[in-house]
Structure formats: C-alpha cells, structure tokens
Amino acid sequence: MSTRLTKMAENREKLIASARRAFAQQGYAAASMDSLTAEAGLTRGALYHNFGDKRGLLAAVVDQIDSEMAAYAKSVGARAGDTWLGLLAEGAAYIEKALDPEVRRIVLLDGPSVLGDPSQWPSQNKCLQSTRNTIEQLIKDGTLKPVDPEAAAMLLNGAALNAALWIASSANPQAMLPKTLEAFNLLASGFLVKG
Amino acid sequence: MSTRLTKMAENREKLIASARRAFAQQGYAAASMDSLTAEAGLTRGALYHNFGDKRGLLAAVVDQIDSEMAAYAKSVGARAGDTWLGLLAEGAAYIEKALDPEVRRIVLLDGPSVLGDPSQWPSQNKCLQSTRNTIEQLIKDGTLKPVDPEAAAMLLNGAALNAALWIASSANPQAMLPKTLEAFNLLASGFLVKG
C-alpha cells in the first residue's frame, strides 16, 4: 500500500473534520486557519497544499455535509413506497437534517456567502437533479400538473431549507416543526392534479 | 435648523450609500472600510461612531434595501383588487426585485452569514407580519385552508427569495422567470380550499 497517498488522505480528512468543528462553532469568518490546523496536528502549509485557500476548505466541508444530507434524504424517500409520499418525506428529511446547528451555520448561512448560489454547488445540484427526476416521473404518472420540473424542484428544496432556518430560530422549535411540515405538505400539494 | 444633526444625518446617508456600492460589487468580506469611507469623503472614525462596527453598517444597508423591497411589494399587492391575487403579486414582486444583483449579494448571500437568520431581522419580520396578516384574512374568508399563518408566510417568502437566486444564476434568466412564477403560483395554490 502506498503510505504516501494514504497519509495525505488521512490529513485531508483530519483537516476537514477540524474545519467542520471550527466553522460550526465560530463561523467561517471568525475561524482561524492557524487554530484549525493546529487542532488537527498540522500547519497551514498542509491546508494550502490540499485545498488551495480557505474557500477551498469550506467547499470541501460543505460538500461532505451536503452529501450526508442527500444520502439521508434519499434513503428516507426510498423507504416510503409511494413516489409522491417519498417526495414529501425527502422534503421533511431535509428540514429535519437542516435543524442541526452545524448544517445551518455552514451550509445555509456561510456557504452561500462564500461559495455563491447553492444551486450551483456540485452537491446541491446532485440533489436538485434527483428531486427533478422524481417530479418528472410524477408528471408522467399524471400525479402532478405539467409544471417545469427544475423550477418545482428548486422551489421545494429552497422552501425546505429556509424553513429549517426559521424553525431553529423560533422560540419553540419543537412546536413549530409539525406545523411547518404540515404547511410544507400543503404547499407541495399545489402541484398535485387533484387536491 | 440645527446644522449639527443634519450634517450627521447626511454623513450617515453618504456612508450607507457608499457601503451599498462596495458591498454589492466586492462582497461584504472583501469590502475595505478604508476604501468605503474614503469614497464617501470621510474616515473610519465616522463609521465606527455612527454604526459601531462593520456589522452595524451592513445592518443599516440591509434595512434600507429591505424596506425598499417591502414597500414595492406592498404597492404591487395593493394594486391587485383581489386579496388572493395580491398575495401572489407580492410574491412575484419579491422575486423580481431580488433579481437585482445588489439585492442578491447583500441581502440574500452576505446578510444571512453576517447578521444571522433573516426571519429575525426587523425589516424581514415586518414583511413576514404583513404576509401573515394577509394569509389570516384569507383563511377567515374561507379562501385558504386553515394552515398556520406564520409558517405559510415564511415558506412563501423563502421560496420566493430562493427562486430569485436560482433564476439569476441560471443560463437564461429571462426564460426562467415566467416558468418559475408559474410554478410559484401553483405552489401557493396548495393553500387554496379549492384548486
């Protein structure tokens, strides 16, 4: 086994893990790269060599978190037999996952500011494509009205992520979650052929 | 007339205007306060005296832009005789206004990162309250299903603002706008008692 490459991969993982903690707790701007790397037992030299700059590091962290969210949402959606219910379940899963402070801070707040519009990220784009495919299938089924699949997927995803931000900063998140999910399902049902 | 206070107000406006340009063109993080204030014919001394810190300046800028958006949306909504159509028109107005690069960069991207969840901002809160009132009225009318008004208002606003980001970064914004508006209206109609 090539010791060289595996050690590099390990260091990359260490840096990403350390950055994930730091970005979540202090925010992207306030997180110091010296502290980051020191906590990982490395220096900024390793960081710049692996990720180019601070933005690159954030991109790697966002990609990791986003992939985890997408995988979870997909698994939840697949568990619901019905395709339409699966779409709703995916939305609900996204909302619940985004209630994690780490996700909110890194993916929803700092991510767009530093990396630009989320719909252009590779990870989110993958998720949007998946939702889009589901919607296209439901339109062919005759379940949904002939709406633009891309726009519909984007609206659902955007509403879900935004909802998580709102719930988390509300006075009583536990109470708001079910109400919000109900409203979200109602909203999505606007695409249905028959209410 | 008190020359003292009016001059201070003028300087505040000059700084906000200068910051608005700088934040829009370079982003919040990259915008230098020295350049900002120099362009306004002042120094950072004035800035810190008036706004406390860089965040305070951004808050003032965001509040100004947000107020302009809310006023425009409200006027558009009022012009539509029907309350329900007014709600849709307000949403459309928000989407269109958010297509302005200045709004996107400052309010949608940097704002949340620096100031936190938008639904907690005084300006956005005002807008949410307005939408919430409209929705409550429509529920009493029997036009809308008995959904939680706060959650519904938040979902509509979030979807609209997110849609603007998406449209702007799409390959052909002019073509995406009508499709998105159609999908948005369909989505909102999920709250209607009868489709």
Added chain:
DNA sequence: CCTGTCACATACGATATGTATGCCACTTGA
C-alpha cells in the same frame, strides 16, 4: 466671549490571510 461637548480624524496594536522558500521523507529506477 468663553467653555464644554461631540462628531470625526489620526495613530497604534493585534491578528489573519496568502505566498515564497526550505526541508525531510518517501518513492522510483537501476
């Protein structure tokens, strides 16, 4: 006319990012 206050300017210190350079371990080829 004199004095005090206040809005703003100036000077300073701390800290963070990005780059350029150097070093050492590991890989590679004979």
Added chain:
DNA sequence: TCAAGTGGCATACATATCGTATGTGACAGG
C-alpha cells in the same frame, strides 16, 4: 541496495484589515 528527485508539509515574511484609544476642531449654550 543506493542515489537522485519529487512532493507533501513546515516556516518565515509581507500585506492588509479590523477595532480601540486618543486627539482635535467646530458648533451649541450660557
């Protein structure tokens, strides 16, 4: 096995920005 070279990472430096602490000049009030 050994020697040369590559490259991953550490170190040192230059630059720039924020926030604070202090100074100053003009306007307001008596």
